[in-house]
Amino acid sequence: MSQTEAAAEKCDIGLIGLGVMGKNLALNLADNGYRIAAFDLDHQKIEDAMAQDKAESGKGGRIVGCSSYTELLSRLTVPHMIVLSIPAGDIVDDVCHKLVDAGIKADDIIVDTGNSLWTDTVRREKQYRGQFFFFSTAVSGGEVGARFGPSLMPSGDPYAWARIEPVWEAIAAKVDPATGKAIERFEPGNPVKEGEPCAAYIGPSGAGHYVKMVHNGIEYADMQLICEAYHLMRAGLDMSPAEISDVFAEWNKGVLESYLIEISAEVLREVDSDTNAPLVDLILDKAGQKGTGLWTAVSSLEIGSPAPTIAQAVYARSLSTLKEDRVLASKLLQGPAIDQALVADRDAVIQSLHDGLYCSKICAYAQGFQLMQMASDEHGWQLDFGSIAKIWRAGCIIRAAFLQSITEAYQRQEDLHNLLLDSFFAEQINKYQANWRKSIANATLLGIPCGAFSSALAYYDSYRCETLPANLLQGQRDYFGAHTFERVDKPRGKKFHVEWGRPGRPMRQL
Known part of the structure; x- marks a missing residue:
């Protein structure tokens, strides 16, 4: 197949951000049979990823470099699945907006794999609903994990997860289900396929x-x-x-x-x-x-x-x-x-x-x-x-x-x-x-x-302590701030207050 023909082939997954984690995720995906359309603002990182792909696979072509968000979308099969491997923060929203401008559709999926604050993930899922599926997957394992099998914590829309699940289970780390021991093989082009994948749906948006x-x-x-x-x-x-x-x-x-x-x-x-x-x-x-x-x-x-x-x-x-x-x-x-x-x-x-x-x-x-x-x-x-x-x-x-x-x-x-x-x-x-x-x-x-x-x-x-000194603490709080307290000899939920230091003043139930 010529280079022109290879470039014309559609890719399975888009990946934006080819830093240490992004490049290794791309190579991991490629080892597991997925063709990647890759983009980074730093063109040298794109060249480095393609060069490493060629060096490891012997022929290259598994990672296809793109010069723009529009080109990246054009390279992908429909509906699109795009993985973001970029720093947490405003840059995530910036890339999402650029992809919307480039023509992303309501049935497409964008997966944030950065260390985003979970509340930002909840907000983004709501913000982009109807424009595309914003899905998150927290990734742990560092550079080596990304390359040969990370632990993946996905969360978001169940429909999006159904489409992503086989991809994540393929690239995740694997363990022997009986012993819990990791099954590791650090060989490019020879991914671990046996064992139980360290990827499981965590729950609704933000949970992962x-x-x-x-x-x-x-x-x-x-x-x-x-x-x-x-x-x-x-x-x-x-x-x-x-x-x-x-x-x-x-x-x-x-x-x-x-x-x-x-x-x-x-x-x-x-x-x-x-x-x-x-x-x-x-x-x-x-x-x-x-x-x-x-x-x-x-x-x-x-x-x-x-x-x-x-x-x-x-x-x-x-x-x-x-x-x-x-x-x-x-x-x-x-x-x-x-x-x-x-x-x-x-x-x-x-x-x-x-x-x-x-x-x-x-x-x-x-x-x-x-x-x-x-x-x-x-x-x-x-x-x-x-x-x-x-x-x-x-x-x-x-x-x-x-x-x-x-x-x-x-x-x-x-x-x-x-x-x-x-x-x-x-x-x-x-x-x-x-x-x-x-x-x-x-x-x-x-x-x-x-x-x-x-x-x-x-x-x-x-x-392990049945009785903590919080009883004295509650007395202190009631003394200076009338914050009330409960009693061990009365039903839970009933509140009491004492006029401390004033003999003869009755305890009042509030």
Whole structure:
């Protein structure tokens, strides 16, 4: 077939945005038999995508470059399906408007795969209704996931999903349904077709991006917990990055097996080619963020679903940016005198740290899943949490063996209110909590900040506590603001107020 004939062939899917994620999604789609019409404002990115397609396939032609939105539409079969892989924000609306001007029709589908705020997705679905189907699919897995199998969280109109479903199931990561283990093959042109796809319809418009937002919030917490474990070993036990890498590699063989533990071991093993020093020691300790962790923390506050470990992970990143302040404070503010006997008992400290990380991780996921549940109830989404856990078992950043246990928990009890109430997870924390508490005590005695570990334990102790000091708090609120309170010896819902500090004044029921 000549180049002219190849260019004349219709394409199955349009893709706009050929950055790292977009280019790899295009190549993934091509490997799975779809022909792609591709557009980017940067023409060089189009050339790079076509060149990589030719290099990998040996002939090219699976990705066809377009010079305009109008040309992109003309290249596609009807009705059109167009995937956007562009930054979140106003640019999404700008591209949608340009596609309308180019002639997109009411039966066409535009799929937003960026990290959009879920409320923006809800607004767009309503705004463009009748002009085209605005559909969203949150994507997790980074560059490699996009190329060889991401975790996909689609939501929107069910009719649009019926058309998109076979495409997404083809390109998604796959797992062995019995074991929950990822089936991975990183070979261009040889995609994984066996196994259960990590793509499932999440619910109405906005639900998928909300679930991805919480996924990222959990990701923040998981990463911070790992970093606190690293910090205790590095600064508290004076272990080298290579030694800590070995510890993480060993941990990755058990209950903590996960992508994040795996890559943490690799990061710690890397040596700088210029200085021959551990590269991690040369990286400035100021962490960035793109907002999804913050959105999760804000949503938890708005809904009233406690997620302190996720919020603490956001705070930790914010604190890390205060580098100049921290340098000054390190010279003025003293830490504790170090107990050398504690440092000498290194193996015991590391074991307690392992168990503490595991228990803290359980609580971080419990917070995230309960937040999704409360959001689902508030918005009428009817989220399937077992299905969500399933699609996170591979392809996404928080993929872990641990997620198989969460999947099984929701299979045992569909109306599970909190992972801590599941028999398996309750048993795990009962078994390991002594070491969890020791790990936090050790960090405190060594002067190592452990906000995420501590917040997870405080969450656990609060959740298991039948009587919290909120009774005093309600008394305080009624004292200064007449906010009223309920009584344990009266029917729920009845409100009372006291004229505090004025003996003989009766309690009034309101």
